[in-house]
Amino acid sequence: MRIIIFKRPSWRNVALWGILLFVMLAYRENVTSVFSGKLKPIYSVNVNTKAIGLTFDISWGEKTAEPILDILRKEEIQATFFLSSPWAEKHQELVRKMIVEGHEIGSHGNRHIDLNTLGAEEIRKEITSAQQVLEKITGQKIRLIRTPNGAYNNKVIATADELGYRVIQWSVDSLDWKRPGPSAVVNNVLNGPRPGTGAKPGDIILFHASDSAPDTIEALPTVIQSLKSKGNTLLPVGKLLSQSSSTWPPESNLKEEALPAK
CATH class of the missing domain: 1.20.5 (Single alpha-helices involved in coiled-coils or other helix-helix interfaces)
Incomplete structure (x- = not known):
């Protein structure tokens, strides 16, 4: 044996x-x-500066967007606004005001539905129909998109990439849409749910400027002033990307050979 x-x-x-x-x-x-x-959207970037991306999603509402613009103007901050095309079409003067004040416009799609539930052609239609509306209003090319509800899969990422878009997610979530109160929104951004997960250079912060997030109006000045006091610069996502050496996670650095066959 x-x-x-x-x-x-x-x-x-x-x-x-x-x-x-x-x-x-x-x-x-x-x-x-x-x-x-698995393909990924951009959650954050790697930078050698103290730049942080500031973003707002808007899909509905009449009361929140303008006060937020007033705060950003007072603080001399520009941000990226991801707009659903029906909201933008209804509030064209406000969208043009965003442009005049130096903010960046990204797409938040057309219908507020999860794109990962659709086929490739339907995804393409959702993106391009929103693009036509937003570009007509802004007079600018729209090349950043945040998908409704942050929903994505390989098909969504690959289709958006094919159309010349970069899909933007977030690494710091204010959770303002839950209406937890202004102090909780401030804490969510500055400290995060766990130690060390608050906003830091290279992060992308998610706020909402829809009427679903009234706490944002009161929380935003504190967030901006606190981040500024630490030497951080708040920027639109496009400018943040231009300062980055790479995006995170690595699967968001799309290369043609990495995309699924069309």
Whole structure:
């Protein structure tokens, strides 16, 4: 009978396997995406400056957008507004005011529906129909999109990329749409849900300027002033991208060969 003797692994191998397991658990979403070929939107960027992207989504409402513009003007801050085309069409003068005051306009789609539930042609139609409206109002090319509800899959990312768009997500969520109160919105941005997850250089902050987020009006000045006091600069996403060396996660740095076959 053959006797098999198992050698006890060295402490070094055990430690290496332990580190690998920790990394896979801590960053399981990114690890999974690397091995599955999953495409990603841009959540944040790598920068050598203290720049942070400031963004607002608007899909409905009459009361919140203008006070937010007033705050940004007072603080001398420009941001990116991701607009749904029906809202923009209804509020054309306000959209033009955003442009005059130096803000960037991105697309928030046409219908406020999850694009990952649609086929490629339907996704294309949603993006291009919103683009036609927004470009007519702004007189500018629209090349950034935040998908409704942040919903995406490979088909959404690949279709948007084919149309010349970069899909923008966020790394810091104010959760203002939950109406948790202004102090909670401030805490969500500056401190985050866990220690070390508050806004820092390279992050993209998500706010809403729809009427679903009235707390934003009161919370925004505190957020801006606190970030400024730490030497940070708040910028539209397009300018943040122009200062970046790369985007995060790595799967958001799309290359033609990485895209699924059309």
